[in-house]
Amino acid sequence: MSASIVLGVGGGIAAYKACELLRLFTESGHRVRVVPTASALRFVGAPTWAALSGQPVADDVWTDVHEVPHVRLGKQADLVVVAPTTTDLLAKAAHGLADDLLTNTLLTARCPVLLAPAMHTEMWEHPATVANVATLRSRGVRVIEPAVGRLTGADTGKGRLPDPAEIFAVAGRLLARGDSAPADLAGRRVVVTAGGTREPLDPVRFLGNRSSGKQGYAFARAAVARGARVTLIAANVGLADPAGVDLIRVGTTAELREATVKAAVEADAVVMAAAPADFRPATYAPGKIKKSDDGVAPTIELVTNPDIAAELGQRKRPEQVLVVFAAETGDAEANGRAKLARKRADLIVVNEVGPDLVFGADTNTVTVIGADGSVSRLPEQAKEAVADAVWDLVVARLPGRS
Secondary structure, three states, X not given: OOXXXXXXXXXXXXXXXXHHHHHHHHHOOOEEEEEEOOOHHHOOOHHHHHHHHOOOOOOOOOOOHHHOHHHHHHHHOOEEEEEEEOHHHHHHHHHOOOOOHHHHHHHHOOOOEEEEEOOOHHHXXXXXXXXXXXXXXXXXXXXXXXXXXXXXXXXXXXXXXXXXXXXXXXXXXXXXXXXXXXOOOOOOEEEEEEEXXXXXXXXXXXXXXXXXXXXXXXXXXXXXXXXXXXXXXXXOOOOOOOOEEEEEEEOOHHHHHHHHHHHHOOOOEEEEOOEOOOEEEOOOOOOOOOOOOOOOOOOOOEEEOOOHHHHHHHHOOOOOEEEEEEEXXXXXXXXXXXXXXXXXXXXXEEEEOEOOEOOOOOEEEEEEEEOOOOEEEEEEEEHHHHHHHHHHHHHHHOOOOO
């Protein structure tokens, strides 16, 4: 469905990346009006924005003043995205300043607003910026976390603009939910695990599974779009880093357990979408295991890995919501109910798996069973839609929410 989008561009070196974001919006059929700041135009000129968007470009409130653009643009937009959002823009937005077309548009917008900050680490961590971000989030503005990586010059750290395709993905979730959808996870901390762990056998072999991580990443993106502070713990996933998450990469089940138990301490909700290996080799061979001359295969002894979900269930605070998964090849619902009880979870997402089911696909068909006896059967749909449906169930169980 085509939407009317205002793409604000702040005056940082990452302004050039907004050209890619603009292309993604327009190629998806959306109508985009680019509103740069005067500083942004020193990085990318107005003709570039006009040519890519097919719309006029101005940074002041005096151009086409008879059309009252400083009010009209915000009121008519279905979504406002500002990428990059500089330290200066965050401060102006938090304090309600309006000295150009973009800041006026932010004040008049009655649709979801998504800000993608980009700045040096010291600026992002400064108490003034921290306070401004908190203020904006308390008002329902989606301020996503910057990425970690190379910054301007030789600096590296948190403050990099997330990949435009991932900003686009978050914007897509906001549009899919509609302009009346609240930031119902604002102020919440959530932990999402994704992917499949690998247990080394020797320097070249491992015991693992076929989990792609797509469903877990969909949960992370959906939570960011709903305003949450998201910690994503990813095990052996070959996907682009979602925008706005604190990403922790792990390899083995032991590493996944350590990271998840630590992150869950302060989390309001934990979604265990990863597929930890149930077993690991009892011993690790320091050299590659060779074929024997007689052709007899070696015997590999396995030991059981820790049950992370069960441990989280034992540690769970009364106000915390725990979501676990059951990938089953038969009797899915019966096995899911048994696992829900064993793990002491609040919700279990059950799906049947196999060579032609779920793994690596962009869609999923699941049944969500609650500890309260509720059952929600979700038809085949995009994994992003599945994630939003499960988050709806989580939000309903968080304290202070109905």
